Amino acid sequence: MNLVLLPEQTDSTIWQINDARQVSHLKQHVDIKIGDQIKVGVLNQARYLAEVVEIQSNQIIVTPVEQQAIPNKLPVTLILALPRPKVLRRLIMDSVTLGVEKIVLLHSYRVDKSYWQTPFLEQLDHYIQLGLEQAGDVIAPTIFLEKRFKPFVEDRLSVWNHSQPTFVAHPYTTDAMPINFNQPCQLMIGPEGGFIPYEIALLKENGCHIHHVGNRILRTETAVSNILGRLFCA
Template identity: 40%
Template sequence: MNLILLAPEEITHDRLARVRDPRRLAHLREVHRARPGDRLTLGVEGGGIGRGELLSLDEHEARFALEEMGQPPPPALPVHLVLALPRPRMLARSLEHVTALGVKRITLLHTRRVEKSYWMSPELAPQKIRTHLVLGLEQARDTRLPEVELAKGFRPFVEDRLPDLLKGRRGLLAHPGMPRACPRGIEDPTLLLVGPEGGFIPWEVERLLEAGCEGIHLGPRILRVETAVTALLSRLF
């Protein structure tokens, strides 16, 4: 945890912050080994970043005196990530990784090779998703939560949602065997589509290309989803 992320309601009018969440309290005690008088990096969800002096810490509450909180969070990547829903354990890691890298819009998509049971996973509960997003923000010292939406039908997504998403954006379909290598260092607003571990099926690839996406690849190696997404975002931006 490189940043203590505060909810606005945890801050009082006299610029005091009270943290009562067991996870953050345990991290302060066991990882930071924080003591009263320590100055730590704090951020306000949706707001700025600054420093705060730890006034007290016990098993039930940490109290901070806030200093100036005007430092802006890191800039977001100009990308909307469309990710075929990974298996639950991989979903958790993927959400944390892409959030830490600066993705602010994520669509989880159903495709032919996504098992229907994945959509029943407790990892898709809003609070579980939020937990993984917060972990990514804390890692990267960011304060702006990404937006996450679920698209449980491939055809409705391609026919009804994709045309609007591609307006003003460059659509990039990452899939093994595409003729063009992944570009480097682009600045265009981008829609990046990444398939499941087995990849998109040929029919899905055809529909996405017909809709106006460009096919790109990362080379001959077949990568795990969280590895591929991290490599794509790092190379693109």
């Protein structure tokens, strides 16, 4: 945890850290003391350097000292075929940490329908918080749940493609994924086993660009980091 992320605040002079996980981390791992300064973020508002003014058994009181810069987002909408529940947690956290601006979780032929019933989907806000705390960010990405592949591609993605490109990661094509693109775009990554031929054809018909990232078949979580690093080189 590189930043303590608080809910949105109306008082700008003194804040309470009362989340048990955060309090425990600050006491046990940071060994926080009165007068120490720590990084505190207010969700969807701003990031600050704050001073500890009081330590209680179940909460820590801080006051903001100075406002700090927020890390830049990547101008990308990440479209993911809904992964296995345990992978979903890691993917959301890592994507938020990397600075993804928007995330779409999408159904496709090879996505097991039971995945949409997982309680992990009810914990997305928690995974977002963990990702923001890791990155030192405070601006949460927007997440969309799309349970119908064809309507999403034809009704929404086709419109997005008029203003910025959609790159679809697919191992069975001859065109390589762009490098150092550094412009707004959509990145689409399929399920385990990849998109079926019908889905790839539909994506092409609606203006998407199909690209490979080499001759190795990557896990979804590996592909996300690999391709984002490729598209948005520093």
